[in-house]
Amino acid sequence: MPNPRPHTPGEIAQKFSAHFRKKPEIYRAPGRVNLIGEHTDYNDGFVLPVAVDLSCWVGVTPRQDRKLVIYAENYSDQAEVDLDAIGSWQKKPSAVYPVGVAWSLEQAGHRLKGCDLYIAGDVPMGSGLSSSASIEVATALALLETAGIQLDRTKVALLCQQAENEFVGARCGIMDQFISCHGKAEHALLLDCRSLHARAIPLPSDAALVVCNTMVKHNLAANEYNNRRAECEEGVQLLKKAFPAIAALRDVTSAQLEQHRQLLPGKIYRRCRHVVTENERVLHAAAAFEKGDQLTIARLMADSHTSLRDDYEVSCQELDLMVEIAVSQKGVLGARMTGGGFGGCTVNLVEHAAVEPFVLSVGREYQQRTGLKPDIYSLEAAQGAEAAVLVPNERC
Ligand code: GAF
Secondary structure, eight states, X not given: OOOOOOOOHHHHHHHHHHHHSSOOEEXXXXXXXXXXXXXOGGGTOEEOEEEEEEEEEEEEEEOSSSEEEEEEGGGTEEEEEEGGGGGGOOOOTTTHHHHHHHHHHHHTTOOOOOEEEEEEEOSOTTSSSOHHHHHHHHHHHHHHHHTTOOOOHHHHHHHHHHIIIIIIXXXXXXXXXXXXXXXXXXXXXXXXXXXXXXXXXEOOTTEEXXXXXXXXXXXXXXXXXXXXXXXXXXXXXXXXTTOTTOOSGGGOOHHHHHHTGGGSOHHHHHHHHHHHHHHHHHHHHHHHHHHTOHHHHHHHHHHHHHHHHHTSOOOOHHHHHHHHHHHTSTTEEEEEEOSSOSEEEEEEEEEGGXXXXXXXXXXXXXXXHHSOOOEEEEEOBOOOOEEOOOOGGGOO
């Protein structure tokens, strides 16, 4: 399966002009794949995501009034909202993320201008590659720059997360918005989700980042995500009996958890064990990437998947099968589910020479065993969000 063809700035400019009859400025923000560190971000923990070369694109021009007119290409739908009446806007799926971002920017005191926006995404929606964060961040840059407002990228990420938490209603952590803002080509970022300090970790030059889409998204995902978060909070409250100073599972070590496991009901203990051990795995994995220790990376990715499947219970048959098939192929340096779970994608590190046979063989076997034809992409680690520059012959 070839990669989805990314849009170019020229294409977005042309489509914008055809729709709005004006020449736009263009902004781009990437989706992500997470190498390891799943469901740790909202526990103040560690993650190791990579921004990928699939983006959301936003063309924008200012308006004279305070309206946002938003055309969402992936939905073939247009929405309008008055910036002074966002609270009474009837939410529609095609524009809930961009309007949410406008809401959180305005809430934070940034006075925006009315805008026409054309939004087009390369990131497959609902695949766990963070299409929503890419829409949020690209829209935030477009709205801020059009209003002449300079804002630090980490603040942009936090306001986009706030939009998703409070306007859309998904209690996500900061990972996706942060990596979309700060991604670095050829690198992953080791992010401390408490301090928001990030360190770039070079990706192995001998391996490709291959993403396998199971093509399923089980609809319990949103509810179960919020449930997991509540279970972690319950774990922290119970563990405070032994460790009054802890604020999040980030503050608990495996040894401490084992010592006081009798404080926790079985399910809550397993949720906590996933988070606590996953945090430890992220730090070991970052060191292993830096040393080029491939055996350790493979083991940590496998342990992460097992922990997500058995302790955190966010995997599903299709993800488990995709990983099982992947690890039986030649040249695979690691495989696991990536993102929130309940469907979506796996992430695989595959030796360059083995990528083609991997794609064919995994695709064939997964389809034989499920009846579903998976999309399998080889992705590059990309830069974070930016204003897109039109090359001269691309101008419309
Ligand atoms: C989703 C969320 F948006 C992230 O914040 C993160 O929690 C992830 O699931 C799981 O690691 O992508």
